Amino acid sequence: MESTSIIKLNNVSKSYNGTKALNNCTCEVQRGEIFGLLGPNGAGKTTTLEIIEGLIHADQGSVQVCNGEMPQEAEKVRRRMGIQLQNSGLPNDITAGEAIKLFAAYRKVKVNDGLLNTFKLDKLTTKKYSELSGGQKKSLQLCLALLHDPELVILDEPTAALDVETRNYLHAIIKDLKSRGKTVIISTHDMSEAESLCDRIAILIKGEIAALGTPREITSGNSRELKISIKSRNSTLLDNPDFVRENIASTYKLNDYRVYFSDNATQSILEIIKKIEQANDEIIDFRVERPSLEEKLIELIQKGKKI
């Protein structure tokens, strides 16, 4: 019987020339979920994905993918995976049609016209790879990754440098994969994309998993932290970070707003209103919301702390 986890990373570490790219990473990806890998540049996202794909070997730890040990069973396991690399290349002179036919033959599948239509490649089959636009290249790579209807799809920054229309189109394809029971792992810099697409997320900071959970768990988690944004008529608090200190975890200025993060929002709001009244100022906009994923990521990067 197949386990509910399709990927299991256990204490995985990897160094390049003495620099740790991954440090004791442990996590599991469940079947049928969309799992996001987030983090700043150099956080270890691509290294993690390439270890899962069996393209690079971990220095220590164990990696299990689709019930196979990586990298020992890489070639066998990759038959069950659809992979889009961040910087994948194809020969410049290969046409889209030749590439599809070639890899379909190696996958032992017939080319599905529906798949070509889905990726808008049906009219591009005679175009050389070098003549395709960035978006068309990504579409071709994704089409090649999905030719054999894999159960696990790994996409490394698939929407980077794509226009809005293509990006939305790709999001629809990813959601469709999930609806068909496929597992999707996606690495991205786009927080809104991760928030809207992913069931669970791991945030990598300097090669370590700094946060793991659903987007909601990560942004609010067990803490009661809320984000309070205030704009006042006289901007009394705008350039004064010490205007309110009690219960405030952090604060910064954003355009005309002073933004506070508080674990005790009720007390903080009362305190802020009281102080603004004392300063004879007037509140003209006031918002209380859950911190966004992006803000959480920035906070994690700055603090380097773990949830």
Add this chain to the structure above:
Amino acid sequence: MNAFLNHFLYEIRSGLRNKTLLIMYYFFPLFFYFMLSSVLSKVNPFFVNILIPTMISVSVMSGVLLGLPHSIAENRLNGIYKSYRVFGMTTFDILLAPLVSNFLHISLVCIIITFTGKYIFNAPFPAIWGNFIILYLLLIFALMSLGLFIGVIAPNSKLVIVLGQIIFLPSMLVGGVMIPANMLPEPLQVLANAFPTAIYMSIYDKFVNVGNIFAHDVVSMSLLFFLGLISSLVSFYLLKSEGMSISRPKYLFLGSLVLLPAVINVIYLM
């Protein structure tokens, strides 16, 4: 089979689309052949006796030492082989089709040389065709495996050219291609035995025209085979292990292993 055929046909088309490969496979060796043969057959009437093996050596070297490593290194360094892997090819799949298409391109040029050599320059046909083919296969196997090794280890495209020339130029100068080996100073004659073309040229007449070789020639031919076998196995291992940390001593050991048959041949024939 269908996958290999698809890949092979693409590689053949790609070879014909790629200007660098066209030059290395066809233009350079054929131009060199017609130019050199036109001049040397008039200056030195005995040259026609070695015209065919000489020009076959040049063509094979041009294709497998200057053309093949370039395309392998380019594909490897640009992440194309990595893409091939994730899109379903094994390391064997990645290498087989380009090597076979390379072999066909080069062999086509060698066939042109063999037949036009006879009718244009009056060069003698090989007396024993079977031995001619065996020796040719040994030469191309050894050199193609070395070309593969260069393409797999070169860290950048500039070094591909340097490494290719490290074998190509000495082979031309001391490998019996430009200058007959027996006209070289003795230390160079000894050194020349490290190069596959020198082995090929020294054995050609005895094996292909007379059909009678000595024990040391059999040893040299075996070493040519082992040079090819070791180079191709090491290259295959290194390409398969891409992404795995290979220690420097292990890397050096594998490199020495490739050179071993050449070194043995030099020592053996001293």
